[in-house]
Amino acid sequence: MSAEKIQIFDTTLRDGEQVPGCKLNTNEKLVIARQLELLGVDVIEAGFPISSPGDFEAVRAIALQTKEATVCGLSRAVEGDIRTAAEALKGAVRPRIHTGIGTSDLHVQYKLRTSREEVIARAVEAVKLAKSFVEDVEFYAEDAGRTDNEFLARVCEAAVKAGATVLNIPDTTGYCLPEEYGAKIKYLYENVKGIENVCLSTHCHNDLGLATANSIAGVVNGARQIECTINGVGERAGNTALEEVVMILRQHPYLNLMTGVNSKLLTETSALVSHMMRMPVQPNKAIVGSNAFSHSSGIHQDGVIKHRETYEIIDPKDVGVDSSSIVLTARSGRAALAYRFQKLGYNFDKETLDKAYGVFLQVADEKKEVGDSDLHVLVEKQNLVTAG
Ligand code: KIV
Numbered sequence: 407m408s409a410e411k412i413q414i415f416d417t418t419l420r421d422g423e424q425v426p427g428c429k430l431n432t433n434e435k436l437v438i439a440r441q442l443e444l445l446g447v448d449v450i451e452a453g454f455p456i457s458s459p460g461d462f463e464a465v466r467a468i469a470l471q472t473k474e475a476t477v478c479g480l481s482r483a484v485e486g487d488i489r490t491a492a493e494a495l496k497g498a499v500r501p502r503i504h505t506g507i508g509t510s511d512l513h514v515q516y517k518l519r520t521s522r523e524e525v526i527a528r529a530v531e532a533v534k535l536a537k538s539f540v541e542d543v544e545f546y547a548e549d550a551g552r553t554d555n556e557f558l559a560r561v562c563e564a565a566v567k568a569g570a571t572v573l574n575i576p577d578t579t580g581y582c583l584p585e586e587y588g589a590k591i592k593y594l595y596e597n598v599k600g601i602e603n604v605c606l607s608t609h610c611h612n613d614l615g616l617a618t619a620n621s622i623a624g625v626v627n628g629a630r631q632i633e634c635t636i637n638g639v640g641e642r643a644g645n646t647a648l649e650e651v652v653m654i655l656r657q658h659p660y661l662n663l664m665t666g667v668n669s670k671l672l673t674e675t676s677a678l679v680s681h682m683m684r685m686p687v688q689p690n691k692a693i694v695g696s697n698a699f700s701h702s703s704g705i706h707q708d709g710v711i712k713h714r715e716t717y718e719i720i721d722p723k724d725v726g727v728d729s730s731s732i733v734l735t736a737r738s739g740r741a742a743l744a745y746r747f748q749k750l751g752y753n754f755d756k757e758t759l760d761k762a763y764g765v766f767l768q769v770a771d772e773k774k775e776v777g778d779s780d781l782h783v784l785v786e787k788q789n790l791v792t793a794g
Pocket residue numbers: 421546547548549574576577578579609611
């Protein structure tokens with residue numbers, strides 16, 4: 407049985423760009439959108455057109471530039487938002503309007519100050535209006551993570567009946583546990599009439615560090631789209647990281663789910679977004695952090711030198727990194743030192759290597775990380791002779 411495709415909906419330019427200090431101008435957004443299309447994402451959420459003239463212009467320009475991916479614009483369930491999104495998306499080959507409203511009791515009572523029935527009515531009206539402009543309408547139930555499943559199913563059913571093609575179930579506050587989020591998706595799948603004709607989408611925030619786990623629980627339970635951002639950027643603790651969900655599905659083929667993303671472009675895309683948003687990637691970030699493929703402890707280095715897969719579950723080439731690296735520190739053993747010496751052209755017999763290792767440990771204690779130039783100096787100073 408061939409693997410089922412999970413749509414990758416990238417919201418780096420909308421939800422991701424809401425990070426303070428990461429604002430992008432239209433040109434920067436166009437460059438990132440081009441890279442996202444090259445990467446193979448299915449949907450680019452280009453912005454929130456009503457929010458500012460700059461956002462409108464960016465969505466309009468991305469809509470005109472993009473040929474393969476669907477281009478999406480966000481709107482609240484508000485007439486002016488929807489009309490403005492439709493206007494910005496006019497030139498798109500595949501336009502999508504993403505509209506929605508808060509559904510949790512907290513949102514209904516305190517933010518919207520209205521009733522559940524009114525929320526359903528506004529949702530239906532918004533989807534119908536969006537549908538009068540574009541065929542592809544995605545409905546979001548904001549704070550679905552904290553919305554009771556029965557009411558959520560009623561809202562979703564009304565949105566489907568009104569013409570929604572995609573139902574987005576955001577865990578807006580990053581509150582859910584994976585079991586809970588997966589069960590929510592399953593419940594909707596089993597209880598919303600007409601759901602077989604639409605795509606269920608995950609949209610998870612990372613406040614408890616569970617965004618990726620929740621998104622995977624979502625697709626395992628029937629969702630067929632994941633909303634995510636490059637490097638997991640986004641407000642507060644961010645959104646689901648695109649590179650993580652793509653590699654999880656790739657490295658676990660028994661799930662029988664795949665994406666259209668070219669994983670070899672993940673590292674360069676991460677670097678581009680980090681540079682343009684002026685937001686460094688943490689070194690230990692999964693998949694794209696600078697330490698993701700570097701080994702520093704002696705036991706691990708020895709294992710990786712003997713067989714890469716002893717301590718690596720991903721071939722670095724699959725994410726666009728030439729090779730993993732062995733970082734020489736005071737935790738490194740003789741095997742790692744000999745390996746690095748060989749790469750530099752030195753082949754020492756056991757006795758010479760033992761001598762070199764003793765000096766190396768002293769240097770490593772002083773310097774924390776020992777580089778190639780330090781090793782050359784060590785060889786010269788100690789008059790070490792290679793065995794040929
Ligand atoms: O987190 C969220 O609920 C959102 C919606 C606006 C889709 O970003």
